[in-house]
Amino acid sequence: MDQYDIAVIGAGPAGSMAAKYAAKAGSKVILLEEHSCIGWPVECAGLLGEKAMQESELSRGCIAVRGMKGATVYSPGGFHLKFKADECKAWVVDRRLFDRSVALDALRCGAELRLRSSVRTVEWDGKNSILTLADGEMIQAKIVISAEGVRARLARMAGIPPSRRVLCGAQVEVPFAVDDPQLVEVHLGEAPGLFAWVIPTGENEARIGLCARDRGCDRLRAFLKKDVIRKRLLGSPISLNVGGLPLGPPDTTVADGFLAVGDAAGQVKPTSGGGVYPGLVAGKIAGRVASKAANEGDCSAGRLREYDRLWRAALGRELWIGMKANKALEKMSAAELDELVSYLASKPALLRTIEEHGDIDRPSRLMARMLLHLDWDGVRLARLLRRILI
Numbered sequence: 474m475d476q477y478d479i480a481v482i483g484a485g486p487a488g489s490m491a492a493k494y495a496a497k498a499g500s501k502v503i504l505l506e507e508h509s510c511i512g513w514p515v516e517c518a519g520l521l522g523e524k525a526m527q528e529s530e531l532s533r534g535c536i537a538v539r540g541m542k543g544a545t546v547y548s549p550g551g552f553h554l555k556f557k558a559d560e561c562k563a564w565v566v567d568r569r570l571f572d573r574s575v576a577l578d579a580l581r582c583g584a585e586l587r588l589r590s591s592v593r594t595v596e597w598d599g600k601n602s603i604l605t606l607a608d609g610e611m612i613q614a615k616i617v618i619s620a621e622g623v624r625a626r627l628a629r630m631a632g633i634p635p636s637r638r639v640l641c642g643a644q645v646e647v648p649f650a651v652d653d654p655q656l657v658e659v660h661l662g663e664a665p666g667l668f669a670w671v672i673p674t675g676e677n678e679a680r681i682g683l684c685a686r687d688r689g690c691d692r693l694r695a696f697l698k699k700d701v702i703r704k705r706l707l708g709s710p711i712s713l714n715v716g717g718l719p720l721g722p723p724d725t726t727v728a729d730g731f732l733a734v735g736d737a738a739g740q741v742k743p744t745s746g747g748g749v750y751p752g753l754v755a756g757k758i759a760g761r762v763a764s765k766a767a768n769e770g771d772c773s774a775g776r777l778r779e780y781d782r783l784w785r786a787a788l789g790r791e792l793w794i795g796m797k798a799n800k801a802l803e804k805m806s807a808a809e810l811d812e813l814v815s816y817l818a819s820k821p822a823l824l825r826t827i828e829e830h831g832d833i834d835r836p837s838r839l840m841a842r843m844l845l846h847l848d849w850d851g852v853r854l855a856r857l858l859r860r861i862l863i
């Protein structure tokens with residue numbers, strides 16, 4: 474039986490980053506991926522903030538399709554607000570290429586990769602874990618990192634609870650008359666739980682999708698029929714992606730000889746549905762902590778709690794505030810969303826603040842700055858928000 478310090482299950486961005494950092498720290502690492510290639514099937518809109526690009530440690534030129542300078546936010550009643558910065562704030566990437574590049578980096582740092590290696594079971598014997606693959610092969614590892622994505626069957630079997638809720642995502646890539654190829658469109662009120670989006674991938678093509686608490690595909694079909702979208706469609710979709718989006722991490726993300734990272738640990742920003750940035754940040758921490766614990770010969774849950782503590786210190790507050798904002802948005806009626814969007818649109822100073830400080834990876838900092846602009850109308854807005862939050 475092959476023996477490793479660390480076995481990482483799943484070669485998505487979180488798993489590959491964890492494998493890279495564990496290998497960099499000197500551990501013998503195996504990265505196990507059930508598919509025969511990396512980054513497929515795509516279950517993502519591929520919109521990454523500047524911080525996510527930096528965390529990936531990849532060269533932007535290799536993976537970015539185009540840069541985005543801002544957004545147009547639509548309310549259900551047709552009000553909209555637009556903000557456009559001078560520089561790019563986010564990047565549309567080819568997720569297949571992105572995942573492949575992060576995995577290649579892990580291999581360059583010394584991790585081993587096995588494709589078509591679906592892990593069926595993980596058993597902890599008090600010192601090591603035995604992983605059994607679909608073909609019956611067994612692998613021994615001191616620590617297992619589950620980066621299995623949203624389903625996270627093995628993490629659940631290891632006793633790590635599921636995330637608080639899972640949204641249904643659906644997205645098509647379609648020929649489309651884009652209004653402004655440097656602006657993302659956000660449509661509020663179209664998908665309870667999050668929102669619908671239009672992400673330009675060219676002058677005449679876009680990724681149109683949504684994440685909602687239920688019926689993602691039905692809701693997307695309905696959204697595509699709305700005038701604001703239907704009138705700009707230039708042809709049939711060329712791809713359809715569906716997938717789950719976990720929100721709200723569980724109380725613990727470690728067990729004996731085991732830790733969970735990325736979607737498997739509910740590490741997704743509830744304001745935007747972005748999971749790549751938190752997955753990369755937590756992946757690095759997971760790789761480092763797992764490697765240290767394996768070296769020390771203590772792989773107990775107590776020792777691995779360092780990972781839980783460190784990733785929450787890096788991301789916990791942002792995810793917590795994001796969850797509050799997500800719930801507040803979900804509770805708002807169509808009329809309240811109209812009021813919110815038209816109020817924000819009428820405040821040029823506020824829009825300038827969004828343009829200057831907008832950051833989809835750390836939105837709470839922008840929210841705090843926006844509070845500074847509260848005037849009489851703002852107090853009214855604060856009252857509205859308080860009513861929603863309590």
Ligand SMILES: Cc1cc2nc3c(=O)[nH]c(=O)nc-3n(C[C@H](O)[C@H](O)[C@H](O)COP(=O)(O)OP(=O)(O)OC[C@H]3O[C@@H](n4cnc5c(N)ncnc54)[C@H](O)[C@@H]3O)c2cc1C
Nearest residue numbers: 483485486487507518519520592622642716735736748749
């Ligand atoms: C519709 C939609 C749009 C999204 N858009 C964005 C976006 O624009 N920006 C953003 O940042 N995030 C977005 N997300 C979220 C983002 O896609 C995820 O958060 C991210 O992919 C999570 O990365 P991960 O490495 O944790 O898991 P994944 O990327 O899901 O990777 C998990 C890997 O584990 C493998 N695996 C699973 N089980 C096993 C097993 N037993 N054995 C071996 N291998 C296994 C899988 O094959 C897969 O390769 C979107 C999600 C959805 C659903």
